[in-house]
Amino acid sequence: MNAFPQTIHFIGSNTPRRMEISVRDLEVEGEIPAEVNGAFFRAVPDNAHPPMFEDDIALNADGMVARFDIRNGAADFDIRYVGTDRYKAEKEARRALFGRYRNPFTDDPSVAGMDRTVANTTPVWHAGRLFMTKEDGLGHEINPHTLETVGKWDYNGALKSETFTAHPRIDPETGELFFFGYEAGGLCDPNVAYCIADKDGNLVSEQWFEQPYLSTIHDFVITEKYAIWPIFPTTADLERIKAGGAHWAHHQDMESWLGIMPRYGKVEEMKWIRGPKGVSVFHEVNAYDDGDLVHIDMCITDTNAFSFMREAGGIDIPQQEVKGSLVRWTVDMSKDEPAIEQHELGPPGDLPRLADANQGRAYRRAWYLSMNPQGGPPMLGGPVGANFNCLLRIEPGNRRIDMMGLPPGAAISEPAHVPSGEAGHDGWLLSVVDMPNNPDPSQQVPGDYSSELWVIDAGNVGAGPVAKVKTKLPLRSQVHGTWVSRAKLDTSVLKG
Numbered sequence: 001m002n003a004f005p006q007t008i009h010f011i012g013s014n015t016p017r018r019m020e021i022s023v024r025d026l027e028v029e030g031e032i033p034a035e036v037n038g039a040f041f042r043a044v045p046d047n048a049h050p051p052m053f054e055d056d057i058a059l060n061a062d063g064m065v066a067r068f069d070i071r072n073g074a075a076d077f078d079i080r081y082v083g084t085d086r087y088k089a090e091k092e093a094r095r096a097l098f099g100r101y102r103n104p105f106t107d108d109p110s111v112a113g114m115d116r117t118v119a120n121t122t123p124v125w126h127a128g129r130l131f132m133t134k135e136d137g138l139g140h141e142i143n144p145h146t147l148e149t150v151g152k153w154d155y156n157g158a159l160k161s162e163t164f165t166a167h168p169r170i171d172p173e174t175g176e177l178f179f180f181g182y183e184a185g186g187l188c189d190p191n192v193a194y195c196i197a198d199k200d201g202n203l204v205s206e207q208w209f210e211q212p213y214l215s216t217i218h219d220f221v222i223t224e225k226y227a228i229w230p231i232f233p234t235t236a237d238l239e240r241i242k243a244g245g246a247h248w249a250h251h252q253d254m255e256s257w258l259g260i261m262p263r264y265g266k267v268e269e270m271k272w273i274r275g276p277k278g279v280s281v282f283h284e285v286n287a288y289d290d291g292d293l294v295h296i297d298m299c300i301t302d303t304n305a306f307s308f309m310r311e312a313g314g315i316d317i318p319q320q321e322v323k324g325s326l327v328r329w330t331v332d333m334s335k336d337e338p339a340i341e342q343h344e345l346g347p348p349g350d351l352p353r354l355a356d357a358n359q360g361r362a363y364r365r366a367w368y369l370s371m372n373p374q375g376g377p378p379m380l381g382g383p384v385g386a387n388f389n390c391l392l393r394i395e396p397g398n399r400r401i402d403m404m405g406l407p408p409g410a411a412i413s414e415p416a417h418v419p420s421g422e423a424g425h426d427g428w429l430l431s432v433v434d435m436p437n438n439p440d441p442s443q444q445v446p447g448d449y450s451s452e453l454w455v456i457d458a459g460n461v462g463a464g465p466v467a468k469v470k471t472k473l474p475l476r477s478q479v480h481g482t483w484v485s486r487a488k489l490d491t492s493v494l495k496g
């Protein structure tokens, strides 16, 4: 194949753009607050070549690292491919050599045994280094000033796990990085590696444990006392993969689980708690201790939100009929056999953002993306095929919700949070919004839009943006992003 398929994974905001560009001094409408000073790094999957298979999916695309660099109210934009083994091999061959999503048995024989990761999910900053991550491989270190790829990061050979999550958690007081890798020993290995790196980036702990079944563990949470793995019934099967099938299939009839252990303890201390059947979560907002109680807040759906994972499990539920909500799971750790109590906190949605300082602690507010039913049909694209069209700010304590809607047909990406130096100020949110070039919904053409970076008062999202940074380009959908302050950039290990 030498053309891109015209499926949901390659149209709308999933239209391949494939541009490595740098633009200085983007147009700014409004005023960027002076304290927004640093870099917003974004992970953008974007196929460098048409895929080998017509039914390929957006999650299988090469990782690009994008950056809005902001200072003194001005913004520059850069985007580069991550130099994975896979990207370099395909660039040399001028065509796709790697086949289906997380299935090495569908690859061109010339790349047998080669690292397949595309590093396309989350930029992670820790101990002065920037990494591009995807859960099926090691993180790739990126020079934060040049966006050049330095190489794979295995803690100078200390890390035994072959994988590194796209959702590690950093304790705001100790500066430690808590992370894990599932399929730690290779394809379909049931082991999970649980690791801690200290504030200086040294790997100080790595322990392996076996999960109840071979599931996709996309995210996890920490509290001041515990490390917690919520596990949902989307499972891998080596025989299916060997036959050329899907890596993941969801199962409505299987139970979910919570694995909870003291965060500085031994994996042998893990308590496994049974949860409801068939549900699915990709992102937790936060978790915290409340005496003996542990609260875990997360974006839950009644089945898997990805159609290709439902289809592989024989589940016939159209995307618009997937139900979900923001929920809190509470467990009482003083009990020998704790049970899960579930309470609803807010409407359906995903891509939550928490202030870094609130990680693992009781928190007053957080933000996530949702669908505004009054906002018209969503823009096609994004990982699940339909983009979110509103931003919510929620106070879990009193369930107060504020919303920032978008014009019809526009799409919003996961926000980054910039803390404010002003006491009592909620800080700022940065979010890329894709604006259709034609405001008339009946005339809009998929893929015809301009991407803008909106700067929003995080305490007053309903007021809309205080500034819009205009790229004048249609950027491909981002997955996750991260904010890195100027102070951190200035003390980075690698220099420009």
Ligand SMILES: [Fe+2]
Pocket (backbone or CB within 6 Å): 121, 166, 167, 218, 282, 283, 480
């Ligand atoms: Fe994620």
